Amino acid sequence: MPAEASAPTGDGTQAQAGPGAAAAPGRRERVREATLREIKDNARRRLAAEGPPGVSLRAIARDMGMTAPGLYRYFSGLDDLLNAVRADLFHELSAAVAGAAGPLPADDTDGRILASLRAFRSWALAHRAEFSLLFATPAPQDAPDPRVLEAGREFAASFFSLFDRLLAEGRIPLPADEEIGPELRDRLDAFAAKTGFTIDNASYGALRVLMSCWVRLYGLVSMEVAEHMTPIMGDMEPLFEAELQDILSPAGVEYRASHRP
Amino acid sequence: MPAEASAPTGDGTQAQAGPGAAAAPGRRERVREATLREIKDNARRRLAAEGPPGVSLRAIARDMGMTAPGLYRYFSGLDDLLNAVRADLFHELSAAVAGAAGPLPADDTDGRILASLRAFRSWALAHRAEFSLLFATPAPQDAPDPRVLEAGREFAASFFSLFDRLLAEGRIPLPADEEIGPELRDRLDAFAAKTGFTIDNASYGALRVLMSCWVRLYGLVSMEVAEHMTPIMGDMEPLFEAELQDILSPAGVEYRASHRP
DNA sequence: AGTTTTAGTGAACGGCGTAAAGCTTACGGT
DNA sequence: ACCGTAAGCTTTACGCCGTTCACTAAAACT
Helix, strand or coil: CCHHHHCCCCCCCHHHHHHHHCCCCCHHHHHHHHHHHHHHHHHHHHHHHHCHHHCCHHHHHHHHCCCHHHHHHCCCCHHHHHHHHHHHHHHHHHHHHHHHHCCCCCCCHHHHHHHHHHHHHHHHHHCHHHHHHHHCCCCCCCCCCHHHHHHHHHHHHHHHHHHHHHHHCCCCCCCCHHHCCHHHHHHHHHHHHHHCCCCCCCCHHHHHHHHHHHHHHHHHHHHHHHCCCHHHHCCCHHHHHHHHHHHHHHHCCCCCCCCCC | CCHHHHCCCCCCCCCCCHHHHCCCCCHHHHHHHHHHHHHHHHHHHHHHHHCHHHCCHHHHHHHHCCCHHHHHHCCCCHHHHHHHHHHHHHHHHHHHHHHHHCCCCCCCHHHHHHHHHHHHHHHHHHCHHHHHHHHCCCCCCCCCCHHHHHHHHHHHHHHHHHHHHHHHCCCCCCCCHHHCCHHHHHHHHHHHHHHCCCCCCCCHHHHHHHHHHHHHHHHHHHHHHHCCCHHHHCCCHHHHHHHHHHHHHHHCCCCCCCCCC
């Protein structure tokens, strides 16, 4: 006795009434998509609440009022689900970083960069478990998932595009190419090749500065998320802001305090 | 039919011959200590081979020819075992860092620092799973173990002592205290208080530089261990060496290439 | 000698991922 | 309008896991 019995047009076989108002995606696929979302949402709830080890198929199924093997219609296993969540999280993180720059004027490059880097930190702190799922050291044997790799690339690109603008403005005091050793140049070539940069528009010096910025930001935020220093120095925000200043000055970005603490 | 049957002196009850040569610590405690080591060694073997999730009491017990509940005589549970391993690993890492500086002359501060930081990276790369166990983001709810905290402090101290020497030599071009904001000064005060530094011998500027160095080194090594960049830029050593140079120059350390690649 | 402490086993409980088989229901083709 | 078929889901089952409890055998102490 489902509630659908009170539908205006129909009784008897609703198979007839169903496909009449069919939208493009088809009803079947819509409910499937909804279930898929529900599974991932529940996975995230547990992830946020209990960390990565708290995510289990059985628990998720229980929360949804079904049994674990049913989830195999949607994911090929726990790893597959986790990878799907990872990909979603990368997209979300990218959006958070890009979104923070959105409200600022397009020509305020410095402001956009500052806002984006702060947004990265904020997202990480507001989603510790998610952050650690994204950036944790993978187990020795498990191969990376292509969806996650792609989403990671997109995330990286959302950072690089900020940098591109900076380069275009030509304000970065770049180290001369000759100061960079030949082995490192090789590696930066490889990096540029796989990320779409060309050495034409981004010199070795520029890539060098970019890497340096990213490493420092990543180290800082990772430490804060993992709370390695928190027990001995408390609130890390002052250190973050001070480092932000130091990180960005070699890239020619003028530091500004955040007006909304 | 064991090989021991061919032993020269013995047959009958060997219980009589045993306790004669008892040493100070007591025989009982020795074998207990040995078993304890064996458990931790087996835990490490699995850790290195399969990463943190591969460490299980049942598997370890199986490897040792006993059953899982028996291990509860030595550890109060899996977490307890993992924490013991963590503490051991911190000691080992500290020793590796300190040991790398050992062979160098005591007055070669720059050389000792370079060797120590390179040793940190080398250890991390040679023990990826162990490194990630030490520095992974903890699950939201689990409280830190005091033994691990203490060992972590010791590890930090092994780094700080290098820095102390640098300070004593007065070669660091320190930022003036006034350049450091009041909030950050508060945090650095807290940091100094809990680590044994005093603001007398280490100015705010010095602590600021120390933190900056550590954050950059940590970020760099973490990224390399997690292999975030490896797929797109291959061997990270050139970047590490270049960063090492940049990291240490604000601390007044003169970079030297490593003679043994 | 007997008593107590220790190391270890065996069985059991509940939770986990996952494979196989079966049942219901809705869809698609005719 | 009907029927084959596939999708969604459950039941059952296997083997792994951490952990508890009751128990035995041996060592240590008195």
